[in-house]
Amino acid sequence: MALAIDTTTTVAAPQDAVWRALTDWSLAHRWMPGVTTMRGPLEPGAVVTFTVRGADRTAVVEVLDPPRALALLSRSGPVTAVYTYTLAARPGGTTLRLVADVVVRGALRPMAPVIRRSIAKEDGVQPERLRALVEEVSRPAG
Numbered sequence: 015m016a017l018a019i020d021t022t023t024t025v026a027a028p029q030d031a032v033w034r035a036l037t038d039w040s041l042a043h044r045w046m047p048g049v050t051t052m053r054g055p056l057e058p059g060a061v062v063t064f065t066v067r068g069a070d071r072t073a074v075v076e077v078l079d080p081p082r083a084l085a086l087l088s089r090s091g092p093v094t095a096v097y098t099y100t101l102a103a104r105p106g107g108t109t110l111r112l113v114a115d116v117v118v119r120g121a122l123r124p125m126a127p128v129i130r131r132s133i134a135k136e137d138g139v140q141p142e143r144l145r146a147l148v149e150e151v152s153r154p155a156g
Contacts, residue, residue, distance in 0.1 A: 018095070018130040019114035023141040027152040029103040032110055033081035035148045036099055039064075045143035047136050062086065073097075092120040093129060097137070112141045 025032050035041055042052035042064065054062035060075045076096060077085035085098040093116065100111045116133055118126035 018116040018133045022111040025145045026107045029108045032108045
């Protein structure tokens with residue numbers, strides 16, 4: 015695979031709270047750019063369907079290690095991407111890391127660097143958007 019994204023943020027919330035938001039598909043539209051819906055079982059090998067800009071796509075749950083790691087594999091034509099989210103408890107919160115490996119095959123292979131940059135620009139914001147969402151919903155009412 016070839017790295018498109020490797021970014022980390024610190025969330026001021028417990029690891030379990032971050033995990034719940036990460037794996038609650040009903041919240042995906044709030045932190046995944048372009049996603050309007052996401053549904054499917056949360057279990058290894060399960061197919062998850064998500065709608066991006068009006069088109070349905072699927073991903074397979076490749077890794078499920080609650081509350082530490084989730085990896086989703088998706089294919090779109092000649093592009094295969096694995097998004098791996100890793101959580102680690104730390105004093106005062108949780109470290110959230112997103113690594114996205116992207117392989118481009120066939121006729122689009124010469125465009126691989128451009129495709130990776132586009133994915134990085136679009137989805138590299140996911141950890142920060144998830145951080146903001148978790149911190150918003152974890153904030154005490156007042």
